Amino acid sequence: VADLEAEGALLKTEAHDHNVGTCYRCGTTVEPRVSKQWFVRMEDLAKPAIEAVKKGDTKFVPPHFDKTYYHWLEGIRDWCISRQLWWGHQIPAFYCDDCGEMIVTKDNAPVCPKCGKPMRQDPDTLDTWFSSALWPFSTLGWPEKTEEMDYFYPTSTLVTGYDIIFFWVIRMMFSGLEHVGEVPFRTVLIHGLVRDSQGRKMSKSLGNGIDPLEVIDKYGADALRFTLVTGNAPGNDMRFYWERVEASRNFANKVWNASRFIMMHLEDAKIIEPAKEELEVIDQWILSAVNTLAKEVTENMEKYELGIAVQKINDFVWTEFCDWYIELVKPRLFNKEANPISANAAFWTLRTVLIASLKLLHPFMPFITEEIFCTLQSEEESIMVSSWPEYRKEWEDKEAEQKAELIKNLVRGIRNSRTEMNVAPSRKAKVYLVADDEKTYTELKELEDFYRHMILASEVLIQMDKSGIEDNAVSVVINKATIYMPLADLIDFKKEKERLEKEKKRLEGELKRVNGMLSNERFMSKAPAQKIAEEKEKLVKYESMMKKVEEELASL
The missing domain is CATH 3.40.50.620 (HUPs)
Incomplete structure (x- = not known):
């Protein structure tokens, strides 16, 4: 500019706004220049x-x-x-x-x-x-x-x-x-x-990066790996939540504790593969289920559907194997001297299904599965080089799966009903099971030893009609059957009435307070709209609760 001015060639100078590149690290202005490059x-x-x-x-x-x-x-x-x-x-x-x-x-x-x-x-x-x-x-x-x-x-x-x-x-x-x-x-x-949890890309400038070593130190490498695969599809971004890592850690704990339980009861017992007729219905069911799991997970992995595969493994191990099969099989483990053939079948099934589950889980949780696998068995040197579970036609058993579903529906129905009524686990009740047809009646009789300990029953009566069942009995409808439990067996009427009266008194106080506020002109004119809306919502909620309490008192 000075040179132009000295030559008398400068017409004018004016400010001009334009984009100036800066270094992403230190913020210094970057000036482009021509240079030779390869x-x-x-x-x-x-x-x-x-x-x-x-x-x-x-x-x-x-x-x-x-x-x-x-x-x-x-x-x-x-x-x-x-x-x-x-x-x-x-x-x-x-x-x-x-x-x-x-x-x-x-x-x-x-x-x-x-x-x-x-x-x-x-x-x-x-x-x-x-x-x-x-x-x-x-x-x-x-x-x-x-x-x-x-x-x-x-x-x-x-x-x-x-x-x-x-x-x-x-x-x-x-x-x-x-x-x-x-x-x-x-x-x-x-x-x-x-x-990150807000959907932003992790970067130094935002300071929202997660150090995987910190996650591993807190929750373990297996939990982190499991989290990154769970609920994720190829090509899709995922948000990182600490709660999800914690859930993965909890799943790892579930696998570890179930394995410890099985090995604790196995001890040094010599387990042999049972004949097919020695397997109980629930053994046949869980073998059929893990067989289907192996087939589906293999297909999912071959299609790179890792998120779907890991969810199926999670559901099977946590729910079907741990929450259902292990609970159903416990009486046979605790009384192995009384029926060693049945106990052997139970132990063999537990061990077989656990090993198959560990192998399917290994690509996602390599460390915990290797540790359990090498402790549980000695036939294969390492889970990393062990044979992958393959589908076996002879293990497929749709009838056993249907019977297991009947057990689960029955247990779930009774548990849900007791929970809704706040019945203490220590309080046992007589349970009537009314079958819709002869086939279901026979199955309920056949399966009684498997579900009896899980329904907190003082007595189980299986029949084809409602004879002997009180009119006020609590009923639960499940597929192919109806469950009845005498109300007197579930509720201590005196204590329940005292509890409801106490709840009614509390609700009366809440309703008096809310109605007082909503009828106060000063409050209605000066309170924020959000506060008024909150109090109106409380009024609706307390009125609904009061109606239910009064109905329950009337029924007593």
Whole structure:
């Protein structure tokens, strides 16, 4: 400006707002300048990489990510591969300061081919993605033909995030095709990003990053791995919640405690595989269930549906195996001397199903499953190299599954009814089971020994009609049967009446207070609208509760 002014060529000066680049680390203004850089001509490299995916040599999971791949390759520009950094592969270009000659060579200390003087290497380094692009084959001994190269190239599956499809996946593809003549991997499994609980990308500037080592220190590596897979589909982002890690830790504890319980009762007992006729109905059911689980989980994993697979394993282990089968089988474990054949069948089933479950869970929780597996059995050296559970047609048993469902419906119905009525676990009641048909009647008789200890019954009566059942008996309708329990067995009428009278008195006080506030003109004119709305909601709630209490008192 000063020079222009001195020449008399300056017409005017004025302020002008425009975007100025700044360094993302220190905030210093970045001024662009022209400089010489190394480039890779991309047109000839891009075409084979596009064709490889179109022909199906490499597939994306989910498939729609091939659009991102094509988008970048079809509009690609020449790639600037030189960087002015201290760390990285130094560009193998050398200059002669005497005659100006420039060569590219593998030699670390070349002399000038023209004048014979020592040459100076280019100080720039290669773009980190250039180096990373060589990873699939450079780690296997390339350019030598090694055993590792023959065995591992191309590899089966690459797992990576959608944010580096261009930076890494594409560059590995065209580098592999150019240098080796074959794609580096058959499948590219794309996962999403882990975001914070508000859905924001984790970054240093926001300070919302989660250190995985802190999570592992607090909850364990298994819990963290399980969390990252649970409820997640390929290519989708997920939000990180500490509560979910805690839930995963709780699941690990459930597996550990169930395994300890089984091993504690197994002790050093010699368990042999029982004959089919020695297996009880509930044994046949859980074997059929884990058999189906193995089939479905294998199919899910082959389709890369890891989130679905892990949820099925969670549901089976926590609910079907721990909450139902182990509880149903306990009387046989505690009385093993009375019926050793039945106890052996129970122990064999527990051990067999637990081992299969551990194997299915192992890819997601490797550490706890390896520890339990090696303690539980000695036939296989490690769960990592053990045989994967396979579907066995002879274990499929739909009839046993249907009978187990009848048991679960029965137990659930009674438990829910007792919970709703606040019946203490110590209070036992007579239970009438009225079957809808002969088949259900027979099954309820056959299965009584399995469910009796789980329904807190003083007596179980199975019949085809309502004879002997009081009119005021509590009823629970389940599939193919109805459950009846005498009200007097469930409730101490005197104590229940005292409790309801006390609750009625409390509600009367609350209603008097709320009505007093809502009828106060000063409160209604000065209180915030939200406060008034809250009090009106309380009025509706207390009136509803009072109605229920009065109905229960009337029924008593």
